[in-house]
Amino acid sequence: MIDLSLLPDGGMGWLDASGPKGSIVLSTRIRLARNLEGYVFGQRAKDADRTAVLTRVEEASGASDLLQGAVTIRLDQLERVDRQLLHERHLVSKELAGLDREARPRPGAALVVQGTVGVMVNEEDHLRLHGMRSGFALEDAYADLEGLDADLGRLLPFAFHPEFGYLTSCPTNAGTGLRASVLIHLPGLVLTKEVGKVLQGLAQVGLTFRGLYGEGSEVVGNFFQLSNQTTLGKSEDELLDHLGKIVRQVIEYEEQARDVLLRNRPLPTRWPTRLGGHTDC
Amino acid sequence: MMCDNCKERDAVINLTQVEHDTKVTLHLCEQCAQQKGVETGAAVLKTPLGGFLQGMIGKGGNVLPTPADGLRCAACGSTLKDFRESGRLGCSQCYDSFAPHLRDLLRRLHGSSQHVGERYAPPGAEGATDPRLQLLELKEQLRRAVENENFELAAELRDRIRVLE
Numbered sequence: 001m002i003d004l005s006l007l008p009d010g011g012m013g014w015l016d017a018s019g020p021k022g023s024i025v026l027s028t029r030i031r032l033a034r035n036l037e038g039y040v041f042g043q044r045a046k047d048a049d050r051t052a053v054l055t056r057v058e059e060a061s062g063a064s065d066l067l068q069g070a071v072t073i074r075l076d077q078l079e080r081v082d083r084q085l086l087h088e089r090h091l092v093s094k095e096l097a098g099l100d101r102e103a104r105p106r107p108g109a110a111l112v113v114q115g116t117v118g119v120m121v122n123e124e125d126h127l128r129l130h131g132m133r134s135g136f137a138l139e140d141a142y143a144d145l146e147g148l149d150a151d152l153g154r155l156l157p158f159a160f161h162p163e164f165g166y167l168t169s170c171p172t173n174a175g176t177g178l179r180a181s182v183l184i185h186l187p188g189l190v191l192t193k194e195v196g197k198v199l200q201g202l203a204q205v206g207l208t209f210r211g212l213y214g215e216g217s218e219v220v221g222n223f224f225q226l227s228n229q230t231t232l233g234k235s236e237d238e239l240l241d242h243l244g245k246i247v248r249q250v251i252e253y254e255e256q257a258r259d260v261l262l263r264n265r266p267l268p269t270r271w272p273t274r275l276g277g278h279t280d281c
Numbered sequence: 282m283m284c285d286n287c288k289e290r291d292a293v294i295n296l297t298q299v300e301h302d303t304k305v306t307l308h309l310c311e312q313c314a315q316q317k318g319v320e321t322g323a324a325v326l327k328t329p330l331g332g333f334l335q336g337m338i339g340k341g342g343n344v345l346p347t348p349a350d351g352l353r354c355a356a357c358g359s360t361l362k363d364f365r366e367s368g369r370l371g372c373s374q375c376y377d378s379f380a381p382h383l384r385d386l387l388r389r390l391h392g393s394s395q396h397v398g399e400r401y402a403p404p405g406a407e408g409a410t411d412p413r414l415q416l417l418e419l420k421e422q423l424r425r426a427v428e429n430e431n432f433e434l435a436a437e438l439r440d441r442i443r444v445l446e
Binding site: 035037039040041042043044055056059060063124153154155156157158159160161162163164165166167168169170171172174175176178230231232233234235236 | 357359367368369370371372373376377383384386387390391392393394395396397398399401402403404413414416417420421424
């Protein structure tokens with residue numbers, strides 16, 4: 001059984017709605033995809049390759065100033081219920097936790113976690129560095145992560161190409177390797193049936209949305225993860241600025257929608273839980 | 282409903298053809314449909330990128346032309362066909378091995394193939410005297426020396442590591 005006291009805030013700090021715009025934005029998460037030069041990528045990696053990558057990351061974590069005191073959790077040595085718990089707390093992806101039907105976590109699958117930052121090891125890419133903050137806090141989340149990226153980049157040979165940037169297993173992540181996601185609660189836009197227009201607009205400005213648990217997950221409880229779709233051809237700051245501008249607009253729309261609902265009719269006794277479905281309060 | 286062609290398997294495709302004002306509807310299983318050259322969708326990959334690649338090819342695009350499928354990465358042995366099927370590259374060298382094809386794909390995916398973000402300086406490019414880096418490098422050399430059963434070198438490396446630690 002996993003010892004939750006080892007995790008900062010039990011891994012739930014991002015969920016306390018204490019951050020900026022906490023009434024609408026639940027959390028901000030940024031991840032950077034990195035691979036090690038000289039090691040085959042996840043898709044072709046054999047067990048020995050994954051173990052070698054984990055060993056190198058563990059050594060680097062031990063030497064990293066920013067990961068002193070970090071906790072390393074081996075997903076491949078945990079029971080399913082513990083892996084599920086880490087996934088529900090947004091600390092590991094479904095893929096790393098091996099939660100797909102008959103799947104098992106692959107050898108060497110691990111999570112290194114320290115404060116607001118963490119590193120998934122042997123996911124689709126060798127390293128997925130992530131930073132999570134409560135509320136709408138793109139700058140703070142990136143500041144946490146930038147330091148960790150620089151520190152680990154000095155200790156490990158990241159795969160980098162002068163033209164294509166940071167090299168990733170899937171070309172959709174190449175370049176900066178940066179995916180910033182804002183988990184936003186939009187019941188006002190769902191109730192006023194305006195959310196469709198907002199979501200359609202996102203695609204036109206190079207953003208995308210996902211469900212509560214990221215890629216491939218369903219939209220539940222009116223929670224949407226808004227994130228950048230492209231990772232190459234723009235700098236990290238440009239990607240974050242663009243997402244930030246659009247999220248600020250969506251926050252405004254949501255505030256307007258909530259005002260309209262409060263002005264025009266009493267509070268509903270039934271709230272939509274997903275697009276098209278309802279549940280009693 | 283059974284397949285009209287083989288009469289053995291369940292039909293999963295309804296093929297309607299109109300020839301000279303006559304409408305003919307055939308109910309086919311997946312195998313028979315493929316034999317008749319009907320796109321069944323089975324070959325279309327489930328990954329978003331795989332779907333994108335297939336979509337480009339289906340529209341007559343020239344992103345990853347079939348004759349180049351045999352192109353192989355010398356470092357990891359992945360072929361362009363492997364990439365086309367899985368949507369994943371085998372190693373960092375694949376980016377150089379398949380550069381012309383990837384450049385085109387990256388432009389379509391991201392609008393550009395030129396990285397403009399942070400530049401990365403690998404370990405050793407700066408601060409080669411950092412003892413932390415020296416220690417990690419020595420440990421890596423030690424691991425390889427042991428793997429290659431070069432115990433004389435391993436002993437020497439072990440002693441150097443002890444001094445640094």
